[in-house]
Amino acid sequence: MSDILEVTNLAMRFDKNTIFNNLNFKLEKGSLTALLGPNGTGKTTLINILMGMLTPSAGEFKFADDVRLGYVPQFRNIDAEYPLSIEAFVGLNAPIIKSSTVKKAIKKQLEETNLYQIKNTRMGEASGGQKQRAYLAQALLDNPNMIILDEATASLDPMAKDELMKLIKHLNAKHKITVLFVTHDVSLAHKYMQNYLYLNHGQIEHGEMSQFKEAYE
């Protein structure tokens, strides 16, 4: 199978603080990869570089020409007073006057993420799991073939975690979406992911999830 992403000798420094050095790895099309590592090792920094929001200090990366990236960032500022409905929130990524094609696309993603029944609930009043699925639905509206999720399960209870992970597996299995899933939850990664990237002490390791044994230190 061909690669969707190739990273060569990637390094990142903030002033004198080196976050990582010489990262090399490839992701296959259609793969399901967990990006693991303790807090503060540079997972989000790596994603920000891949998304073009940060410039690396050295090295390069290349996505396949036909890549369409979807990205669900680690933090969002949606407070309890946030007024928009789930449906309106998902549709922010579309013109305000929506053609029937766009309306259909929104409906499809709401159904896919199991939010259609509660599409009129305000985002501010939605549960943590519903919010995460809404973020995902918004990113899916672009019809991506690769999706990057940063700590999407971090604040969810076990049931909501499983629901989200099953959804992600489903997107991967049914729509062949390549998944890069950032987490520090090793057991969750064992349960749902095929491959891992382990980022720690400025180095990265790549392998099959079933082979992953490293304890965090």
Add this chain to the structure above:
Amino acid sequence: MFAYGFMRNAFLASTFIAITCGTVGVYVVARNFSFLAHTLSEIGFAGAAFAVWLGIGPLWGMLLFTLLGSISVGELSLHSEQKESSISAISALFTGLGVLFLAISGANSNYATNILFGSIIGVDHQGVIQLIVLSVIVLLMIFSIQRPLNFDSFDHIGALAHGVKTGAISVIFLITLAMSVSIGAQIVGSLLVFILLTLPPATANYLGKTIPSMIAWSVFFALIGVWLGLYLGYITNLPVTFFIAVIEVAIYLVTYFTHIIKHKL
């Protein structure tokens, strides 16, 4: 009361101002810019006083100052660690300058009152045309950037993640905000223009769940305020601005408490 030309002018001008401020206000609230809108009103006061000193129309002085002010304050509030105190410092400086310009221009106190508290009844035909043209420009600017503006205002992080050019959007929005403050001040005065830019949209936040419905509610409440305010001002001879303020506050409080009660029960 429509028999009087000045009342017709007043209604026409305030209708357009309410539509503009009601629309722009939805984004002011979504972007947490209420404090900035307040500061811009004070900067607008200084601009109007400056114009009086130069001997040109107050509207143009206001536009000049609020445009410069919104860009610099906007930059400050994006980058400065001490956002609130730097904005306070700027607003103190501008209020002081406004007082100075009024004093050295030798304008009578009546003029100062008009700038601070509004003088909708005093808007002439040419003034109405200017306000309408400016309102339409603001609405067209908002409409032309509506997609990225909506995304950035209601989900800044999501917009960044999708590569929306949020910096450019922010600058364009600040320009429309400066223009709205300047034209809104022509009816409610610079001291209270932030009312039209914050209270109707804050009320709309409780009632609308989509951006179009929030804009519709916000414009509706802004229109009720200015129309009813003008009418009550006409029959009682008390200041229009007073009525607009009271009406908007009342609508906001009723909606707020209804919301609280609904969610507690």
